[in-house]
Amino acid sequence: MFFGLIGIILILALAVCRHSQSRYAQVFGASGQRHAPTPHTGAEIARLFLEAEGISDVEIVRHEGLTSDSFDPRRRRLFLSRRVADSTRLGAWAVALHEAAHAVQTGETLGDLKWRQTVIRLTRYGPGFAVIAAAGLMLMKFNARLAVFGVVGLCLAFLLLNLGTLAVEYNANARLRRFLESHLDRHPDALDELNALLARVATREVGDLLRSPRYFLLTALPGSGRIRPRGGA
DSSP: HHHHHHHHHHHHHHHHHHHHHHHTTTSSGGGGGGSSSSSOOOHHHHHHHHHTTTOOOEEEEEEEEEOOOOEEEEEEEEEOHHHHHTBBBBBHHHHHHHHHHHOOTTTTHHHHHHHHHHHHHHHHHHHHHHHHHHHHHHHOOOOHHHHHHHHHHHHHHHHHHHHHTHHHHHHHHHTTHHHHHTTTTTOOOHHHHHHHHHHHHGGGGGGTTTHHHHHIIISSSSTTOSSSOOOOO
16 A cells, blocks of 8 residues: 555656657757747847846856856856757757846846746755655665655655755746747747747756656766856857
8 A cells, every 4th residue: 555655656756757858859840840930049049038138147058057147146158058058949948048137137036036936946856865865764674565655754854855945946837938038029920939849948947857867877977077168169
């Protein structure tokens, strides 16, 4: 009964994460491969948006790694992978613009953004530490069922926190509306498609729970390397 309940919870959680991953994969699939209606790359359209919002203190950095395509509010840097920064596809636009929109989240919204990013880090690295802690407890003859339940409970808590802070991502998309309606006023079809892609980008990190082992092994352990470069684009 106990492990049956644990199994059901895990299956439901994994299904939610897998759905998020599938949605994000579509951003770079057929629906995101349409060429953008203006000849701007992802980095260029992000810069145009930031300039339209009067933001000049954000550095756009090309970066290849697990933590690419993200905005760092502390250093005011927008990290973009080359497939996003240098592409003129709508999928690349969606990722670059969504992350650039986080730079507009200041004041009280900045606190929400920082909490959201903390939750994302917990989702990525928390399960790995929880498994190690549970394994240590079991080696010390701790109740195995309680250890397993603790790991599953923490993973579920991370997922619920992740889902509960998604409003920050949708708020970022909302901040793009005025710019996109102006920039794509002659391309309504492209605007509709881009909005659909932005909705998929907003839920990208929900799937990070499934990628947690990879994040933990490649970026959390000692000697796993630097997460972000120092140089600019």
